[in-house]
Amino acid sequence: MRVQAGGARIDRNRTITFTFDRQKLSAHPGDTLASALLANGIHLVGRSFKYHRPRGIVSAGAEEPNALVTVGEGALAEPNSRATMIELYDGLVARSQNAWPSVNFDLGALTGAASRFFPAGFYYKTFLGSAQRWTRLYEPFIRRMAGLGPAPTAPDPDHYDKMHAHCETLVIGGGVAGRAAAAVASGRVILLDEGSPQDTIKGVSLLSRTTAFGRYDDNLVMAVERVTDHLPPAQRSGPRQRLWQIRAGKIILATGAHQQPLVFPGNDLPGVMLASAALTYLRDFGVLVGRRIILVGDDSGADKLRAGGAEVTCFPAISAAHGRKRVSSVTAPDCRRHVCDAVLMGGHWQPAIHLHSHVGGKSVFDADKHCFVPVADSAQPFSVGACAGEVPAVTPVPPVVGPKAFIDLQNDVTIADIDLATREGFVSVEHLKRYTTTGMATDQGKLSNLNALSRLADNLASTPGAVGTTTFRPPYTPVTFGALAGHDRDLLIDPARHTPVHDWHVANDAKFEDVGQWKRPWFYPRAGEDMHRAVQRECKAVRNGVGMLDASTLGKIDIQGPDAAAFLNLVYTNAWLKLDIGRARYGVMCQEDGMVFDDGVTVRVGEQKFIMFTTTGNAARVLDHLEDYLQTEWPHLKVWLTSVTEHWAAAVVTGPQARALLSKVVSGTDLSNQAFPHLAMREARIAGHAVRLYRISFTGELSYEVHCDARFGAAVWEALFSAGAPFGVTPYGTESMHVLRAEKGYIIIGQETDGTVTPDDLGLSWAIAKSKPDFIGKRSLARPDMLRADRKQLVGLLPVSPIPEGAQITAHAGDTAMLGHVTSSYHSPTRNCPFALGLVASGRTRIGTTVHARFGDHSVTCAVIDAVLYDPEGVRIDG
């Protein structure tokens, strides 16, 4: 209850109200939820994880294992919040957890009644039988019993901010030691403190309500600032929390220490708490946790409590505490019962060495203080105050063995469980932790690890130092997922890239396809068209008239220097030394393992100048690959590589009418086939802008790629499109592009290839210059497995009915042995029949035979044909 003494952090002149389990209660500004509940005489606030035992408030800080509640309502509800860390605001709504129907009467407590049959690891010993039985029969029940707070049901309406900061000195912990260290620190100084704002220090940026939860390599500290959680929802604006990524020159730790609970039967009853917590509640909040207090162990706080108005009896130890939903008496060593309403545990202290340990800081056991203290190390942060081991030397109170003597309060691990685990051979601390789950609760063992490993040490006639601790890992206290994501939310989790012509595509009702990070037009449906009809229309337009495709996403690399041709000769599988200026050539690129990596056309723009086109998806990878070889393997080659992917916007104009279309807008070059043949480049102007025209065809039709400075990409595209109006020019997307190229047997990297396909497998051996002494991948192509006759080879397939991409191929309808799979499958607009490409074991020798496409329960007969279905003579390429 509230008393006159103490209350440093509260404003007694003002009263605010809040509700706990629908009960309306009052408190003062400055209260935490825990102090407010205690002020209202409420000790029972939750139920334990396993046995659903009544639990109260144990601590006054971040280490709280028991007082977990759900704060807020609806989409703002937050489960498993520690009442000791929640700053109270007017109208706060909190609910108890893990109890049904209520925290006062919880049917789950039945498991507690039968607890003797559920010792540590009981589930490993029963529920045996088939996996099916476990999954369907036993597990669902266990899952319902487990878990703490309710699962959220609505998307999080809040925003989370992220901030990078740099400083010369970072001090973590705003207590006396931390503030003193910060005051004398040099350079930019940042001081982090978990609590509400305190007085500022000159020259120090003080971050309050900020918890450093992890330390990483090279003095990086991650912290989370609770920006608006302490305000009533109506008054909140701005981000809810802010993730701080702080790179420090020097780190000083002042993270304090945690008093440890005592172990005796009934040590988990509401009303049993840490002595230090009771003193904090009195000093900061004017709250006395009981009138008749039993103080066990370290009794140094007795006088303060008496001054606060309590009757205090001190014992060096007790053998048990009794009560049901609140402690009502204890059994003293003299076996006499003593009535009480609170039991305070004056245990020994464990420095908070978590951040010291996250990046390999060592610690040793201090037998006098019975705790682990950090080992100073120049490579580790500097610890000051309690976390450095400057804690009161309190003689540990020996544990009392007996029923319901808990080591891990939240996870219901008793001292008997520790003994059982020892008996069964789980004598490594890590085994102990994993077998009993001690230290795995949401307090991460802050109040259980030391007691657990001390007991283990006793059982083994060893010492805590010899037994050692489990590894300390981030986070120090739990961190909200949303804060970890920061601004990487929704559409921002990965940049979407757009071409200069994007708005035109949107205005023309394009559906888009994700290709890598790029948004590419997929198809342009007209009213009432589905994809199939739209694609057939687009393809026919290209075959019979003229179509336009936005090819701006193609990778483009400027390659210059006296050794440029020699360099190309090493990175492509075919020959590059003899290519006339203004001419283009198709090339295949392998990785060093001989597998096809990318393909595309490269053009000789000048004596020592080339421009390489790569696939959209591989643009960055190809440049990295080339830079890597140039810088690290062949630095003697005089070559410059520069990405110009985004400098050039590119429009494909393709179809029998392509030349007619261009002749309406192009000036400065002769477009006739004689003057400007296939696989050639010309410079010209369109709508006043300089353009490069390339005769490159991915459709089999007469095709021009029109490249211009991306700043004018939209203008040039629109000029071309309006020039095409008389010819019924049709914009087409990636889907039609796929169909058109497939009819010609042209491959798509990543569709016909999957990292296991060689150029020869694709029928591209014509593009391998065997005479060249070396190129990337050459040696690997000579390995035994590359010469096998039964390698999968690309062929065309004519199925009797449509087959899906990814269908597997077998020799006969009933086979399970697979010969390969269907890589591409479409409806041919020119032949008006389904057709496909596939990789088939020794496929080229199977041309003229039939195979079976297998998918679902279907089997479709396919004739194996040459991969080129359309215009095998290639006569249409010149229009």
Place this chain on the structure above:
Amino acid sequence: MNRFSAFSLLKEGFNGHRGWARQWRDAVPKARYDVVIIGGGGHGLATAYYLAKQHGITKVAVLEKGWIGGGNTGRNTTIVRSNYLWDESARLYDHALKLWEGLSDDLNYNVMFSQRGVLNLAHNLGDMREAKRRVNALRLNGVDSEWLEPAAVTKFCPPLDISRDARYPVMGATLQRRAGTARHDAVAWGYARAASALGVDIIQNCEVTGFARHGGAITAIETSRGRIGAGKVGMVVAGHSSVVAEMAGLRLPVESHTLQALVSEPIKPVLDCVVMSNAVHVYVSQSDKGELVIGAGIDEYLSYSQRGSFPVIEHQMGALLALFPTFSRLRMLRSWGGTVDICPDASPIISKTPLDNLFINCGWGTGGFKATPGSGHVFAHTIARGEPHPIAAPFALDRFVTGRLIDEHGAAAVAH
């Protein structure tokens, strides 16, 4: 060894559980063993168990540097599945999955293999193409697999957001219903207990420091607990394979990297299956305790520190919350890292070596846990017979010379 059962648990309940004995003997090293397994992780312990059970070789020791199951066995996200693309992989992992289905009974230890189903999401046309190819291949290989359209995906996994305008829209998913999760620690303990009962010596805190060789064979193993003679040696030390192999004079095609994972605070049941996404490298499930178990990516630089870098976690969360917007207010409770050794083709090595009596099992990368029973089973056969088990044969070291790789990341589902 006490037999585990509901009855024995009840019985012990009445005498304060004083009757439970050590789950595996605390063995002291003998002078010589027929087979010495280096590495007391799940794979090593399973190998020892099957050597004893299936091949009658019981003079076996398992040497563990620290505590059994302390490596990747106890650090993974517990996912068990067999939906691999290539025939060789599908056979290996489904062999394991079949053993998983009866493992609790076989070991008399509940490893909590929960067949709650694994979804692999497809976010673009390429994903869909690859996923359907995989489904068709798996079915012909006799492995259960099906394709779900978006509507069916949310029906199977309600908290998943399938809105089409998402950055990574869910365009469908493959589902393997027999797949799921298992209790990782229990697998190590269960195999240790069963192997120990068959006479296998499990020797913890015993670090290998070198090998004594005679000609092309290993005669003895130098350890922190003295020299131990060995007829045959099986090396199963994920993460540290290169280190131990080097002591035997071998170099391997593996690299060691840190793989991170994390769990949320426990909450009431919300996610009843495993969800994996290749494109955004998310894999998530909910444990029986109520924690969301989330796999993060690997750090691309070499590391033996079991300590990951933060950007990996950060990236993970954005992607996870895009798929599960309702998870945003949950909290990360624990994070950790493990050291995985990765092969160039993302497939394991189960193989004889240039040394007559040395056998190696490594390179499982980020996906070893799911294979534990199968890996131990075929490795035991390979050691006992001196010839590879048919399922293990394609995973021999010589594939790196012939070029016959089993490239699972060319078209890989999340390698995990």
Place this chain on the structure above:
Amino acid sequence: MLLIPCPHCGLRDQIEFRSGGESDRARPADPSGLNEADWAEYLFLRRNEKGLHRERWNHASGCGKWFTLTRDTRTHRFVS
């Protein structure tokens, strides 16, 4: 998270870099002259050092240059 000393740009955050793995593995002058085993060794075998590791880094989002550093793979510390 690593702070990586780029020889041109100084200490920069790890996210700006790409790791290129083990260093000092020069591509053979005449790959075709190598037998299968030697070629496989170049392609796939690694020292995978536990301890001091000479490794390649590329300042991908910065100056774009490749360079080699020595790092302890147990502690992540760079040594000069």
Place this chain on the structure above:
Amino acid sequence: MAELIRLPDAAIVALRCFPESHAIAASSLGVDLPRVNRFIAHNGLTIAAVGPDEWTIVDEGSESAALVHRLETALVGHHAAVIDISGNRVRYRVEGSDALATLARGCALDLERLAPGDCAGTLLARAQIYLLLRDVRPNVEILPRRSFARYIEAWFSSLKSSHGLLPV
């Protein structure tokens, strides 16, 4: 709060060369080439050293062709490259007293330690940018790749909508 202001497109040219060519390039540009991660503004030109052998030259005065021609003729016979990359990147000015704090939301550089004339290739959120500190007002210029423009703008407006920029 800080504003993101799209600057008009300008001619941008990449210059690649080794030290032996610095003098010639300098005389052609009328000013010495800055060392890596520094830039200079000189009658209409901004010359930023984005790598030890790479300069990004922004010319707000004339067309790129002119500058390319000028440099190429000067560097004839040198192992150097001059490439028109005007389309590659777009330019923004981040203006306002909290410009640096705004950028610090997504940039890991120690921005407070930058001096006028410093530049860097780095990451802003998930986009690669060139960052130039024009002066200490502060006036920061960022150049993301053109296709990332919408992403950068969306990222900034997400900061605004989340009031992520309330004083820290």
